[in-house]
Amino acid sequence: MQSKNGIAIDVLNANTPNRLPLNVLLEGGLTLVKVPHGPFKVRLITPHPTDVAITLDQKSLLSAKIPAGITELAMGQDGRAFEFKSAADTARGAGSPMVCEEVSASEVPTEGFDEDVSPDVLAGAVRDVVVGGEEALAMLESTQPEHITGFLIVSVKFTEQAPIPGVVPPPYDEDQVAFQMNPPEDHNQMVAANFHKIVPPEKIEPRWCSCCRRDK
Amino acid sequence: MYDKLIKHIRMWDERLTRAGVRVGLKPYETRYELVGDDQMVRLIPYVMLPAHYRHWSFGKKYEQQMKDGGNFHIFEAVINSSPSFCYLGVTNRLPMQLLVMAHAKWGHVDFFANNETFGDSGADSIIERLAQNGEFVKRLTRDPAYGVEKVEWILDAAHALDDHVGWVPAIKDRVSDKLVRKELEHQLVELRQRLKQAESSEFESRGIQERIDEIAARLKRDPINPVSDVLSFIMDERNNPRLGDEERGLIAIVRDQALYLHPQARTKFMNEGWASYWEKNLLLQPEVSMPANWAMEMPQYWSMHDRQATAWYFDPYALGLSCFEYIDREHGFDDGEVEVDAPSFTTREATAADNDEESDFQYRTVDGKVIEYTGETHKVMTVNRNRDKMFQVRQHHEDKSFFREYLTEKHVQHINAKALEWMHRVCGVISRQLRASGFPPAVSFHPIEQKLTNASLEVFNEIVETWSNFAQMGQQLQQQGWPAFPVPPQTLQVMGTILQIVAAYDQDKAKFRSMLILRTGRHSIPDIEVVDGGPLSQDLTGSLTLRHVFDPTFGFLKQSECKDTVRYARRLWGRPVRLITVEQAQDRWGRPIGSPRPYEYFCDEDGEVRERYLA
Numbered sequence: 001m002q003s004k005n006g007i008a009i010d011v012l013n014a015n016t017p018n019r020l021p022l023n024v025l026l027e028g029g030l031t032l033v034k035v036p037h038g039p040f041k042v043r044l045i046t047p048h049p050t051d052v053a054i055t056l057d058q059k060s061l062l063s064a065k066i067p068a069g070i071t072e073l074a075m076g077q078d079g080r081a082f083e084f085k086s087a088a089d090t091a092r093g094a095g096s097p098m099v100c101e102e103v104s105a106s107e108v109p110t111e112g113f114d115e116d117v118s119p120d121v122l123a124g125a126v127r128d129v130v131v132g133g134e135e136a137l138a139m140l141e142s143t144q145p146e147h148i149t150g151f152l153i154v155s156v157k158f159t160e161q162a163p164i165p166g167v168v169p170p171p172y173d174e175d176q177v178a179f180q181m182n183p184p185e186d187h188n189q190m191v192a193a194n195f196h197k198i199v200p201p202e203k204i205e206p207r208w209c210s211c212c213r214r215d216k
Numbered sequence: 217m218y219d220k221l222i223k224h225i226r227m228w229d230e231r232l233t234r235a236g237v238r239v240g241l242k243p244y245e246t247r248y249e250l251v252g253d254d255q256m257v258r259l260i261p262y263v264m265l266p267a268h269y270r271h272w273s274f275g276k277k278y279e280q281q282m283k284d285g286g287n288f289h290i291f292e293a294v295i296n297s298s299p300s301f302c303y304l305g306v307t308n309r310l311p312m313q314l315l316v317m318a319h320a321k322w323g324h325v326d327f328f329a330n331n332e333t334f335g336d337s338g339a340d341s342i343i344e345r346l347a348q349n350g351e352f353v354k355r356l357t358r359d360p361a362y363g364v365e366k367v368e369w370i371l372d373a374a375h376a377l378d379d380h381v382g383w384v385p386a387i388k389d390r391v392s393d394k395l396v397r398k399e400l401e402h403q404l405v406e407l408r409q410r411l412k413q414a415e416s417s418e419f420e421s422r423g424i425q426e427r428i429d430e431i432a433a434r435l436k437r438d439p440i441n442p443v444s445d446v447l448s449f450i451m452d453e454r455n456n457p458r459l460g461d462e463e464r465g466l467i468a469i470v471r472d473q474a475l476y477l478h479p480q481a482r483t484k485f486m487n488e489g490w491a492s493y494w495e496k497n498l499l500l501q502p503e504v505s506m507p508a509n510w511a512m513e514m515p516q517y518w519s520m521h522d523r524q525a526t527a528w529y530f531d532p533y534a535l536g537l538s539c540f541e542y543i544d545r546e547h548g549f550d551d552g553e554v555e556v557d558a559p560s561f562t563t564r565e566a567t568a569a570d571n572d573e574e575s576d577f578q579y580r581t582v583d584g585k586v587i588e589y590t591g592e593t594h595k596v597m598t599v600n601r602n603r604d605k606m607f608q609v610r611q612h613h614e615d616k617s618f619f620r621e622y623l624t625e626k627h628v629q630h631i632n633a634k635a636l637e638w639m640h641r642v643c644g645v646i647s648r649q650l651r652a653s654g655f656p657p658a659v660s661f662h663p664i665e666q667k668l669t670n671a672s673l674e675v676f677n678e679i680v681e682t683w684s685n686f687a688q689m690g691q692q693l694q695q696q697g698w699p700a701f702p703v704p705p706q707t708l709q710v711m712g713t714i715l716q717i718v719a720a721y722d723q724d725k726a727k728f729r730s731m732l733i734l735r736t737g738r739h740s741i742p743d744i745e746v747v748d749g750g751p752l753s754q755d756l757t758g759s760l761t762l763r764h765v766f767d768p769t770f771g772f773l774k775q776s777e778c779k780d781t782v783r784y785a786r787r788l789w790g791r792p793v794r795l796i797t798v799e800q801a802q803d804r805w806g807r808p809i810g811s812p813r814p815y816e817y818f819c820d821e822d823g824e825v826r827e828r829y830l831a
Contacts, residue, residue, distance in 0.1 A: 008688060019681035020688055022712045028806040034716070045692060070692050151807070178805045188723035191716050195731035196740075200530040201709040 001031050003175045007046040007156050011179050014039035014074060026197045031179045034187035039081045041074040042154060049159040056152050065159055084181050087149050150181035224577065228314045234557060235501035236322045240607060241494070243325035244339065245299040250306040256290045257281055264293050264303060265346050269353035269469065271371050294320040296328040296480065298340045310576035311510045315517050318498045323491025333479040333614045342476055349469040356462055370463050374447065374470035376784035379741045381474045382445030396440045404431050442745040442763065447471040449746045450788050458790050467788065482614045485736050489536020490610055492521065502558040502598050507579035507587050525638045526710050528631050529717055529732065539618065540606060542627045547605035554600040557593035564588065615736045623732065625725055632721060635714045640668055642711065643679055646703050653699045659686060676715055684708040730769055742773055750791070760789045764797035773797055782819040794818045799829070
């Protein structure tokens with residue numbers, strides 16, 4: 001996965017470090033990564049010294065400065081190896097699982113809304129708003145994960161450096177790249193459920209133009 | 217030069233016509249025009265009609281096209297009209313021109329003329345309508361009392377809603393709102409009488425009361441039945457008498473064009489698949505008889521949309537074509553032989569003058585002899601392929617029903633098998649390249665044939681993951697003394713995507729197919745309908761209530777687009793507008809937070825859009 005600054009960021013399975021796990025990019029920028037539960041690494045290939053911050057399931061793992069070139073990060077600030085755990089394992093561990101933030105059910109605000117519409121009409125519109133009604137809505141709720149694990153965010157920013165004469169300095173703005181790690185079966189399920197959002201790989205075009213055969 | 221080109225185009229058109237008519241294609245009469253690339257790019261936003269009305273958004277489309285592609289080449293553009301107009305790129309080579317004519321006239325124009333979705337598009341009057349619309353807009357723009365800013369004020373809003381003009385083709389025998397209201401009122405009277413009689417049990421009485429409440433609530437709505445043609449509802453004088461004739465006229469123009477264009481969006485995959493099928497199969501008929509040098513060249517054009525394996529899942533041309541080929545395989549059959557007229561020709565050895573001839577006009581045999589067509593024909597026997605099922609499908613379906621019925625489990629498995637076979641071949645090529653470049657067997661997987669014998673997805677995963685790693689690290693590894701990795705990361709990304717698609721399909725076939733259908737044509741546009749236009753027979757100050765028919769498969773709407781929808785609807789309606797949908801909080805990566813709940817967007821005269829959860 002490429003950050004907007006041209007830094008290549010990849011998640012590796014620590015047990016097979018010479019393989020780049022299969023992944024697929026979704027519209028919106030989230031990358032789904034097929035990786036089993038267990039230790040993992042984050043690899044960065046950067047052209048300049050870079051500040052990196054890694055969070056897993058909203059828990060900060062590491063904040064570091066890395067040099068230009070290839071860097072593999074496998075251990076957090078607490079000295080423990082990065083580990084992708086299942087929700088159950090996370091719950092058993094020290095940290096409490098990351099529970100989806102519930103939007104609090106508050107009173108329906110009325111100020112600024114025109115209430116001229118008949119309450120019956122509005123109730124009818126609301127009742128029929130979902131195809132399949134309450135059942136479909138309940139089904140949708142049942143598919144929402146109660147606990148989310150494996151959601152990794154890598155924030156990168158070029159470390160400020162003295163500009164070299166004649167060279168345009170790189171942009172210093174921060175960029176975030178997000179990965180959702182899933183063990184193989186869950187990953188397959190996620191790809192099936194999000195197939196409509198997959199960003200297809202770039203077309204591999206022939207180098208010559210098909211109409212006039214001129215070299216492009 | 218042009219005379220010669222036109223003479224040759226005519227000759228090939230005659231041959232295509234003989235073949236097309238014999239196989240059962242029935243396009244509108246079609247007129248060809250040769251158009252330069254620049255003119256083509258300029259006209260595409262205007263539906264290829266110079267008389268089309270002007271709006272800044274068309275210029276923006278043109279600018280975007282230029283920015284995205286720069287000096288790209290468009291092979292053809294064709295208009296759904298009767299007679300139809302087919303614009304051929306003037307710089308197409310002659311063999312490409314032949315292919316484009318088969319694709320456009322015998323594919324697209326036949327589809328326009330015979331697919332039921334296009335039944336209400338008014339192909340026989342569209343040229344005149346668009347010209348009249350252009351004149352109307354021009355007149356208003358030049359009218360000092362109206363002016364360009366006012367025209368754009370309305371057109372901007374109408375364009376924003378032009379996806380919501382109802383189902384095409386229209387349902388002819390739909391019961392009117394008036395009749396439904398009468399029937400419901402009658403039912404209400406009857407039910408109230410039954411309730412008064414008090415002969416029924418408590419259980420029955422409760423049931424009757426619920427029914428009474430339901431009907432009474434329905435009767436309060438106007439319209440009683442939700443209306444999916446939002447623009448039509450808004451411009452109807454009975455619903456919106458404040459709208460001036462000019463505004464009504466402008467909205468009608470946008471609606472007319474939307475109704476004309478929607479069938480194309482709704483049948484994009486089918487239409488391109490049909491055209492791609494005939495651009496190949498028609499050229500192979502004996503009536504066409506391509507010279508050998510062209511026949512050698514055609515396959516690279518035929519495979520233009522087919523050469524990347526991921527296109528078999530994502531590309532309208534490749535996926536549509538594979539579905540029609542599947543129908544042909546499953547339902548088509550050879551039905552005896554038929555006698556046809558094939559063009560006669562003589563051959564002779566090539567001279568120096570022949571070799572100097574421009575290559576487009578050189579017709580050669582396999583052994584390089586010059587072909588000279590005599591203008592006569594001779595009888596030959598050919599197989600009579602029965603394609604009745606394909607023709608039925610072409611007539612009755614649109615993308616959604618087409619894929620539901622013909623993107624069957626068997627067919628997807630066929631595509632998957634084809635994709636894995638492609639993987640198998642590519643793995644062999646890459647392995648050999650890696651070996652030749654000096655990579656060790658742990659990376660080249662040499663001898664790969666051994667590794668790939670009865671290969672499971674896991675074996676492919678291992679190979680692709682390993683190579684992807686090397687491709688990603690290529691530059692850095694080279695600095696450490698490794699040879700250059702000869703495969704671009706793009707290729708491995710395609711391979712990785714194929715593996716994930718196949719695995720995802722195996723995991724959940726139903727979900728995969730429904731999500732794939734969601735990628736097609738207009739199915740990425742939400743269903744929005746009018747459920748209430750305000751109280752009847754009052755001072756018409758009522759608000760307009762729109763409802764998004766929330767489909768859990770489709771997902772949630774984009775908030776920014778909802779806001780624009782109510783804002784622009786408010787502009788045309790002239791009174792408050794609300795949109796009811798279902799919303800769920802999401803983080804910036806689109807992950808859900810909390811439960812989905814009904815949600816309202818509301819816009820009043822200040823133009824500000826307010827939002828709230830309704831329950």
